[in-house]
Amino acid sequence: MKAVAVEPGLTPVKEYLQSQGCQVVDMSSHMEPSVGAVVITGLDKNLMGMQSAIQQVPVISADGLSPEAVYDRVKDYLR
Structure with missing residues (x-):
């Protein structure tokens, strides 16, 4: 799994x-190519949208979502 x-x-x-078995890395400008999704706070969507478009990685905004809801979205992208 990515x-x-x-x-x-x-x-x-x-x-x-992490408790659900996901490998989690800190977001940085030097993210590994094996990253399957990016989770952001939602405060800087435009900046991350540009970066994720370059890397072709889905961006999930955690704004207003519980950790469980974020995990559900992550699972959908990593299948």
Whole structure:
């Protein structure tokens, strides 16, 4: 399974994804090509949208979502 990059500040989401068996990496400008999805806070969608388009990685906004709901979306992309 590909790793999921999580933006800093989303500790509950990161911990929940790890508890469900996801490999989680910190989001950085040097993300591995094996990243299958990116989870952001939703505050900088435009910046991340541009970066993810270059990397062709789906971006999931955690804004207003529970960690469980974020995990459901991550699972859909990583199938």
